[in-house]
Amino acid sequence: MHAGLSPSSYRRLVGRLLYLTSTRPDLSFAIQQLNQFLDKPTSVHQQAANHVLRYIKSYPANGLFFPAESSLSLKAFSDSDWVGCSDTRKSITGSCVFLGSSLISWRAKKQSIVSRSSFEAEYRALASTTCEIQWIHYLL
Template sequence: MTPPPGYVTKGENKVSKLLKSLYGLKQASRQWFSKFSNTLLANGFHQSKADYSLFTKVIGSSFIAPLVYVADIILAKIGCSSKGISVCQRKYALEILKDCGLLGAKPAKFPMEPNLKLSRDIGVLIEDPYVYRRLNGRLIYLTITCLDLACSIKLLSQYMDKPRQPHLDAAYHVLRYLKATSSQGILFPSSSDLQPKALCNSDWARCPNSRRSVTGFCVFLGDSLISWKSKKYQIVSRSSAKVECRAMASTSCELTWITTLLNDFKVPHPPSFSPLL
């Protein structure tokens, strides 16, 4: 913080005492969340031990569960029917296509070429990297309901520092696939059981630049998909067996965390489960 002109006299050393957190300071987000959480706790909410940004409260037959990330609160519209609950981001997907001028583009049948190998050194650098970074950031938000985009967006996110033309072309291919699948989302069946289960897999030495492996998992609550992830490891594995073990370890940690969340949501579930490879 810089004192206003004329406030500091030459030869004096003065400091400013912060009486109220200001937007833009490092402490602002922490102070805001502290006040927000204290207000919820004072009104009878319980803070989750698995996710400190999750608060729950039971009022008779009603159950309230606000989930807040710093200063962002998302209000989502969810469709309900006798078959279950449907979550979709069609409006947001069409807005991305419209902004990129691809509403009239030819749809693609898959998000990315199966044998596509992107590199940091192949291709011409993009004149305006902001275009690629903004597009990739908007696509990341779509992975909330679009599991089929997780692996492709994870790969495109690795070239945010110096994007090249092949990276932008691959991102546009994802948009063409999005045009054909913009109405697709996640369905949580009403007749599903509450048995947690998971599927995990890995691709040994998948990255052509660093030779790091890629792993992914899907977690189901009965027939409902509730969590998924695709990530590149930070270290190089010497064998495929080590990669598979790490994938199962990550999946087991996710299952343990989800079990704690289910307890916070007051959802009864079987006490034992095992990941499926």
């Protein structure tokens, strides 16, 4: 651990960064990675968190935009990164859902079990995204 950093201050920083993901989906993956090391952060994790802070400072206008004139059609995209986590060999699912041209839902999440093929990982990503679309459809 870095001399000037305690685990509690690292947790506070990551918590604040997590809050930003509600309007800054571009930060989601990086912050999810930082979130995995809340118990025992190292100086490398602190450097990565500082890198995210510098990125936010460099691009303060990035974020979600909701135009007034937009259709109410749902569109979704999903993908997976087979064996995306080198530590656990689990794949990572990514998805985003649009209402018209506005991004309303996004996710990057490690899959719960190890997929035996890229096809299986993609299928799990598609199934997860389909559930999300159904939930949003019922909500609307």
